[in-house]
Amino acid sequence: MSLLSIENLSLAIHGAPILHGVTLEIAEGQITALTGESGSGKSMTAFATMGLLPKGTTTAGAITFDGTDLLTQSEPQMCDLRGREIGMVFQEPMTALNPVQTIGAQVMETILIHKAMAPERAEERAREVLDRVGLPPDRYPLSRYPHELSGGQRQRVVIAMAIALRPRLLIADEPTTALDVTTQAQILNLLKRLVKEDGMAMMMITHDLAVVSDMADTLNVMRHGETVEAGPTAQVLHEMRHPYTRDLFEASRHQANLGAAKANAPLLSVQNVSRDYPLPRSSLFGARPMFRAVKNVSFDIKRGERVGLVGESGCGKSTLTRAILGLEPIQGGQITLDGDPVWQNGHPNLTVRRKMQVVFQDPYGSFNPRHRVARLITEPFHLLSDPPKGPARDTAIAEALTAVGLKPEDADRHIHAFSGGQRQRIAIARALIIKPDLIVFDEAVSALDVRVRAQILDLMADLSRTHGLTYLFISHDLSVVRSITDRVMVMRAGEIVEDRPTAELFAAPDHPYTRDLMNAAPQLPDFPEAQDAPHPAL
């Protein structure tokens, strides 16, 4: 008998339907994954189970937890269940903790709010449970504040809060999406271990099929608020009866058609570059100590080459990127593009700046919402001494939009009219419009759903072939880098530890750190190509 059974759950917010008849079962000791793209309703299913739905939500169907229908419970009854019987872990560990309370107080609160123990005993339990999630009290005392911990450590605290009272159901909503691969692997192992040890049931929400295949006993594939396919994970991923599941799977391991790199003369040259940051003074009048974020790094990128730069957060890859773009001065070495230094006489060199453009991660935050697309994508024109005007400007806009698969008419619309994938196309159009030699992609597809991501990767590959573009592709996601680059550089603690052709590197990584990264990255199971004949949709 299942601990949680959701039957025919439908849900609408202010009349707008979100879920249509979702049905699923989770047994104790089992991990059930909900997967699908953003907007598929997987998080809403979790919040419905927690009884934490936004105002104006109407529900139909039943969510039965241990024999009680949660949808009919009163708010005080739900408060009693939450944290005690059902725990929840969230996506964004950096903001999931209260910044002004110690981690001890926050873990103890779960215990005290349910009056489960006396305060002294609760403190002891908080220590035990933090130890259990890998934060031993001798190194991570209860008096620590969240800002003193890394993202992975904060996620451990969130998990400790969720499991402090040994709930019978744990809901994890994209618990590792915001974390580095190695941290992700540790957190996933921790969750798996806790489920096993406590015999908890776990509802795991993730968009990452590789994580799913590694973690979940059963799998629910959701789309547009409906379950399209469900069953034991291995079976679902093996059979892939529904075309949407197959789409997701194919998109997850999508390999963009790059074509052969026509690499010849070096375009970007980075020679012995170092970048220092001042740290807080240790004493009041002492000199400020410096932190060397990039240590004596050297590499070349040839014209037409597509190069990946991977590493975990804090490894210096963003710092290096800012230096290459000429946004910050460097403390040692030389960066040149086509022979010209990017930073000259204490200023960014404008002749170089107009030869490179950057595309950022967040397709929502990187546009001014008040401007129309035409104005947004012509922003780089200010780098030109003689920007096109009148009809020439319109032609440039139309060309850029067409190149990224949008229509010239889209120039008159505002950014909110576009989806995440379309916005990233617009960001690429903005980079293309001054016909740069080098485009830097800074985690440019990390925020996108897999199918959209596959499309954008194809677009990048096409543009590189047709326009002879050179790419520097920065990402923490190895599978993405693998699909879009000719060469990969692995960065760790300010140094490049490995720099080899992509195929070679992935076939036989040399450096132990590269091997660690690859082992930590969840792998898609290597099933045979999708079944021969198309199956009827479920």
Add this chain to the structure above:
Amino acid sequence: MLGYIVKRLISLAISLFVASMVIFGVVEVAPGDPASFMLGINAQPDTVAALRSELGLDQSKLDRYLSWVSGMLTGDFGTSYTYRTPVAQMIADRMWVSLPLALYALTLSTLIAFPAGIFAAARRGGPGDLAVTGATQLGVAVPNFWFAMMLVLIFAIQLRWFSAGGFPGWDGGFWAGMKALTLPAIALALPQAAILTRVMRSSLLDILGEDFMRTARAKGLSSRQALWRHGLRNALIPVLTIVGLQFAFLLAGAIIIEQVFFLPGLGRLIFQAITQRDLIVVESVVMLLVFAVIMVNFLVDLTYAAVDPRLRTRV
């Protein structure tokens, strides 16, 4: 935390030094002779000369600055030209009205604003929220002297609960003094409370949308518990900034209310000193107010650090 305090103290000392230079510079070094300026255009040359030597204007500028600063440090603010009494004594007398009035008004505005802001934020979009925000619109829009006159009309003239103005002094007892300050304090507090309520409400609403509030709900806290335990302290930072600014304003900016209620406060002292060209008084009171504002900001900075642990470690 100690490093933070030391750093704040250094910045406080530098601010005071710069402020004293600016005030001294503007009043004393600016073109024109303060003595003849104070005496007006029809003054006799020997009167001006006498005043010059009395003011010490025949000494060098550096000497004058040093003696002014060292005088203030030892509590000697000089002698008022108009009243021929020590400025320190005049300020002290007025301070005994202005400081309690400012504190009284600030206490009232905080007592009104905190509950009102929390009430409105917890009922965002509901009728309670609308009523509170509507009332704050009114409070911000209506000038405090109009409130003052309405209060006098209702509570002094109609109901005769309070006197319409004047201050009996603290010699008549604490409660008599407080009673005389009540109507002015309310008049001062209402517009301030309206502003503070809005800040409290919007700050709290920002916090209610934070991820950690959802985490708190997932632990089993009711929405009310989550607001009190996790929302309030995080929402306090912007509120404290406004409270600090308001206190500084109340100390010296109560001039109109002091006029309406005939209160012998600092605001009136500056006003009179300026109209009578009593530059010694102006200089000293302005410096004192600058000192008060900087001190209040220092205290607000310390409170920030008490509220937010991230500030204690950051430099």
